[in-house]
Amino acid sequence: MKHTPSPRNIRVSQMKQNPDFQHDRVGNHTTKNHQKTHRPAFNYLKAAAKKVAGVFSTLLFWQRKTASNSSGPKTEANKQHGHVRDISFSLDHSTGSSNKSPSKFKYSDSYGSAKATSGQVGTFCFSIEEIYKATDDFSPANKIGEGGFGTVYKGKLKNGSLVAIKRSKKDAYGKHSSAEFKNEVLTLSKIEHLNLVRLYGYLEHGDEQIIVVEYVGNGTLGEHLDGTRGNGLEISERLDIAIDVAHAVTYLHMYTDLPIIHRDIKASNILISEKLRAKVADFGFARLASEDPGATHISTQIKGTAGYLDPEYLRTYQLTDKSDVYSFGVLLVEMVTGRHPIESKRSLNERVTIRWAMQRLKEGEAVLAMDPRLRRSPASVVAVEKILKLARQCLASSRQSRPSMRKCAEILWGIRKEFREKIQSHPASTSHYSENVIGRDARKDHHNLLGNEDIETYRFHSA
């Protein structure tokens, strides 16, 4: 795929190559400690890049259509809304800390901009005392992460609900990133979907800007793929997660009052529940989109994460829902290869994972791109090949050629259905698969050995 470099593109590309924050998942093995060492540098650079972009420009955001001429697509979307929700709710999910009781929260009418937004379902304002109590005075023991927005703490509310409390940090000028904070609150408060992290409330108190969201307790997809969390994900589990993400983003694009472009679909923004289902998080970059599917938003500020950014967006600064589709394509490749989008320590032809994987697919050797930690079976090899074919569509250089997120979900349902039928009808595959589920730890130790042998086996079978 050829990208026309722009000054911003070059800046992002330079960031991508920095070995301080890119490491290999497989091959050039990286330990957990190593990651810990480099994460602060990574976060610092990302935050710095965001700030630099902010200084350069004011965000320009056009909506080509007004609300008054949008009743057509909206009506259609509303008709379909129930359908998508039905599909999502019929899945076997962990809902995390879903025993929230909104009536226990105060409804805030003090948040001017939030109140003024039409279609707002309401946000719940916490007191600083409640936040201190929930986090044990922001005890370091409750710190669960650090991101571009700030520090994330685990908290427990009075009613026993577990929550994630995102506390903003001050920017280079000693001020909070107020625009990003408000954007995240407004966006989150409008959405409700099983595969999207739920907003519970917010707080602006003096210097503090705080968001309280649903706690999703089993780490991020990135951690599961890295092997720093869990026992490794099976292909069926990866398919479920991909479908969950596709549902979530379809909902954002098609079924909210105004379409929402997430703008930062990536493995570290996919939170995993105890039942290994996905919830899409971090709407700090989300931008309300026009209801006209043909409309684009021209921004002078490129936002997103290196490696996942749509090259057409980088080139034209025009943001559409197809930029999310591109990022989803990168994510699909990441999920089946187990590699980061940029693998800076690998040889030149393997450094950009999507290029390397697409080349393997083109040569009819998709199995060579398969995560060595995945056990090969006829069913899993076919599934991986089909997922890579879908990723190829998502990564099309022209956004018109990319499928919608809804189409992606439909294709993934088909792949999952076929995979399930195959493992049911082929006892060999089933036992292979079951053994894999039971003996994950053993596989983790031996994945390199299993990889090559099985590749040869399935090359033969598929020939």
Ligand SMILES: Nc1ncnc2c1ncn2[C@@H]1O[C@H](COP(=O)(O)OP(=O)(O)OP(=O)(O)O)[C@@H](O)[C@H]1O
């Ligand atoms: N709702 C949540 N439940 C549980 N853990 C969370 C939740 N939200 C965030 N975390 C944890 O906190 C970390 C930081 O999250 P955050 O969304 O602030 O940043 P990020 O997505 O990693 O990076 P960036 O904001 O730069 O894109 C996550 O990687 C995750 O481990």
